[in-house]
Amino acid sequence: MNSPAENSPDSSVPAVALRGVVKAFGTGDARTVALKGTDFTASQGELHLVVGPSGCGKTTLLSVAAGTLDWESGTVDVFGTRLNGMPRSRVTAFRRKNVGFIFQQFNLIPTLDLVENVSVPLLLNDVRRREAEEKSAALLQQLGLGGKERKRPTQLSGGQQQRVAIARALIHEPRLLIADEPTSALDRETGHQIMDILAQAARAPGRSVIIVTHDPRTYRYADRLTDMEDGGIAGVYHGQALRDFVSIHH
Amino acid sequence: MFHLALRMLLGDRAKYIMLVGGLTFSALLMTQQNGVFQGLLAWTTSHMRNMRASIWVVDSRVEQVNETKALRDTDVNRVRSVAGVDFAMPLFQGVLKARAAEGSEKLIQMIGIHAGTLFGRPTKVLEGELEQLRMANTVAIDELAAERLGSGVGRPLRIGDNFEINDREARVVAICRTERHFFGYPYVFASYDQALQFAPRQRKMLSMILAEPRPGMTPEEVARNIQAETGLAAYTVPQFEKSTISWIWRNTGIPASFMTTIILGFIVGIAIAGQTFYSFVLENLRHLGALKAMGASNGLLSAMLLFQAMTVGIIGYGMGLGLTALFGFAVAENGQPPFKLQPEAILRTFAAILLISGLAALLGIRKVAKLEPAVVFRG
Known part of the structure; x- marks a missing residue:
């Protein structure tokens, strides 16, 4: 049976909905509660920034929303599919199809060339190698990396x-699309180029982009911004409130 | 994804060379030492290939072909009278002293065979005629004897050359090719009666009796009959080989020594391959975590690691076996050290290398199975 995420193009369904999520690390005296009954909603068609001081639970929230980390209580829905109680193998399969990741340190495999690196999610979804590589080369071209398809990641700049x-x-x-500090390792100009691409990706129908960031330069790209503090939500901003927040913090 | 696994492996050139090198060394050590050990064991039973007979009759206390407990001369006729025996011939074997041309003394393996039938004769005669052994003071020598006893004249002995055995003159009438013996002594063949004259006199001189079964009877049946009717021990060739090798295992440190080296080869393989592959996995843990986050299952990642480990295992095995074969060809010329690579040993080494590769992969698989995909978000 297909999950709602695969069937429903309903744009009113939140992309991600966390309700009363609790996540703690460690036991006994060493137990640290990273999410304290957190509620969080990201809508489709939006670029959603999650900000806050280090250790406030941003990355934990992102990991739970992406289905890469188990939580203790509360509910997690991604495009209407409830992840609670889903077997790990099904969560993995769900992630494989529905979630894209951008990591702070890029995490490109240095021994593979660019086309091979980009092909990985397609190969994981059983696309044939030749087709995957053709598609990857075309996308690299679109992103301004034409002619560099067979280079290794280490031969490129950070922005590339x-x-x-x-x-x-x-x-x-x-x-x-889940991104963890995508601009922290980049200079100002390159950071803006990356945010432009991500903002454009967020506008695609039925897609949502959630970015965890410390970088105030990225705030102006947000459609919605969640400010976290001490494992909870300090505020959610959009519209004029978001513009005020940006002007104060930028 | 498997081609990407291969690219990841080959991309880390240093680790790849280390892995293949370790496994090559391990495979080389296991096959080469096994080959030398099997060659050495084969030497212990070379009598049976140099003097071919279906049934070997010895004193009941004798357990191996290189051991001699003299029989009575009348035992030959007792064996001949056993049902199913086609014919039976006496054999003398003993280690005697020979004097080379320059006066130095060498030990030789003297074999005395029945003069009438020459039963027990060497299989390959290179020069001369064995029939001349029926003449007085004549011997047939193998190539090693020709070389060792000819050291004083600066060339190997030839047909017609003389030397002394226990102060008796011996004239070479044939040169033959034999399989080398475990003790390293060269073979010298003479007629049975002549061999008794060369050897120091003892009360009983008959070392063994060689027999053949009648047509329609198996060596096993006839050996059983001989044993039952004479009380002597009678072995077929496979039985005597097995008994001889078993004796070597029980009474010498040779197998333990070789086994230790072979086990060390296995351990070295595990140590190098395991440690290097584990380090390869640790270095790639971030990328494996990223693959896991992107939806690669534990099963797929385990299969990729296993594929990588098996790839280096098979390449290392192939190279190790190739080097062993080169060693085999190099020593085949002069037969030193002995070398016999059996198909079972090749398969056993292959299984051992696959096991080493599997264990190396297992270390990585355990690590990856426990890896939380969320680890990639933690910097």
Whole structure:
């Protein structure tokens, strides 16, 4: 049976909905509660930034929303599919199809060339190698990396590597794009180029982009912004409130 | 995804060379030492291939072909009278002293065979005629004897050359090719009666009796009959080989020594391959975590690691076996050290290398199975 995420193009369904999520690490005296009954909603067609001081639970929230981390209580829905109680293998399969990842350190495999790196999500989704590589080369071209398809990641600048990582995250057309500090390792100009690409990706129908960031330069790209503090939500901003927040913090 | 697994492996050139090198060394050590050990064991039973007979009759206390407990001369006729025996011939074997041309003394393996039938004769005669052994003071020598006893004249002995055995003159009438013996002594063949004259006199001189079964009867049946009717021990060739090798295992440190080296080869393989592959997995853990986050299942990642480990295993095995074969060809010329590579040993080494590769992969698989995909978000 297909999950709602695969069937429903209903744009009113939240991309991600966390309700009363609790997640703690460690036991006994060493137990640290990272999410304290957190509620979080990301809508389709939006670029959603999650900000807050270090250790406030941003990355934990992102990991739970992406289905890469188990939680203790509360509910997690991604495009209407409830992840609670889903067997791990099904969560993995769900992630494979519906989620794209962009990591702070790019996490490109250094021994593979760019086309091979970008092909990975397609190959994981059983696309034939030749087709996957053709598609990957075309996307790299679109992202301004034409002619560099057979280069290794280490032969590129940081900004180019992040563009390859974005190509890898988008290649299988996932509905949810998760990015962890995508501009922290980049200079100002390159950071803006990357945010432009991500903002454009968020506008695709039925897609949502959630970005965890410390970088105030990225705030102006947000459609919605969640400010976290001490494992909870300090505020959610959009519209005029968001513009005020940006002007105060930028 | 498997071609990407291969690219990841080959991309880390240093680790790849280390892995293949370790497994090559391990495979080489296991097959080469096994080959030398099997060659050495084969030497212990070379009598049976140099003097071919279906049934070997010895004193009941004798357990191996190189051991001699003299029989009575009348035992030959007792064996001949056993039902199913086609014919039976006496054999003398003993280690004697020979004097080379320059005066130095060498030990030789003297074999005395029945003069009438020459039963027990060497299989390949290179020069001369064995029939001349029926003449007085004549011997047939193998190539090793020709070389060792000819050291004083600066060339191997030839047909017609003389040397002394226990102060008796011996004239070479044939040169033959034999399989080398475990003790390293060269073979010298003479007629049975002549061999008794060369050997120091003892009360009983008959070392063994060689027999053949009648047509229609198996060596096993006839050996059983001989044993039952004479009380002597009678072995077929496979039985005597097995008994001889079993004796070597029980009474010498040779197998333990070789086994230790072979086991060390296995351990070295595990140590190098395991440690290097584990380090390869650790270095790629971030990327494996990223693959896991992107939806690669534990099963797929385990299969990729296993594929990588098996690839280096098979390449290392192939190279190790190739080097062993080169060693085999190099020593085949002079037969030193002995070398016999059996198909079972090749298969056993292959299984051992696959096991090493599997264990190396297992270390990585355990690590990856426990890896949380969320680890990639933690910097």
